[in-house]
Amino acid sequence: METPSERRLILILSSERSGSTLTRVILGENSRIVAPQEMFLMRYPDYRTFRERHAVAIESLVEFFALVGQPRDAAAIDAACAGRSTPDVYQWLFGFLRPGELLLDKTPAYANDGDTLRRSLPLEPFYVWLIRHPLGVIESHVRIKFQEQHTPDLVGLARRIRDSLVDRVAKSVHGLLPVARQREVKWVMQQTIIREFLATVPDDQKWIIKFEHLVRNPEPVVGGLCEALGVAVEPKMLEACGARRVMNVHLGDPNFHTRDHIEARAADAWRQYFTEDRLTRETRRLMDAIGVVRDGG
Structure with a gap:
């Protein structure tokens, strides 16, 4: 088995809308980490299939x-x-x-099936499990879906329109509207797949970070992750959002370029629209099992 100093690959495992682009950009500011946009490569058994089924990812x-x-x-x-x-x-x-450099691959779609994760095993990566509260994922997903359905001339009204839509979701008497419920189901599926896979991985080959901790207090979270990876913390890592980056909207967060700093408020944005009783029992049980802090917890 490779030692941490010999390992060449870092895989970030997460659901979509969980802060993986932020994490990639932070780690990519380290002089030893090469962090392109979402690669999608591990989803496919060979290069030919990769090119046929996800052509845009060649950009990565x-x-x-x-x-x-x-x-x-x-x-x-x-x-x-x-x-x-x-x-x-x-x-x-x-x-x-x-020598000493690491390739970082962050592609949330890897969490869609266990075969993809098992395909990575011969490469002996270091796995980073990035977890975000499911309602944070849902709120962000609904907002992005709404923006995708409207023309660019509405950008100036984005926040007001977004709030109107999410308010409608929050006021649904039946809990969550279908777009939100579907995202909840996917969160449960992906987190379960990641959890079951990582149970087979040695402890020294994996690390867990919580999105909420990362945005509220990034310094100790980044420090702990760097120590686990065997790389030094570099000052630019905590200033990672300061540089505007051109990104393909199909290979990462389409709104990342609009931010110039790490926003602590992102941890709790969902609270103005949702309460945890909207989630299913299955979701809440999984939250407890993987250490997601619940209201009152």
């Missing part, structure tokens, strides 16, 4: 090569990876890292 591989200072276009990557299995593609990428 192109970005990887830009980050390591060895630019390559999609055609060059295609030529080099033709016929390769997914683990072989990762090993090929590791060859472009400098």
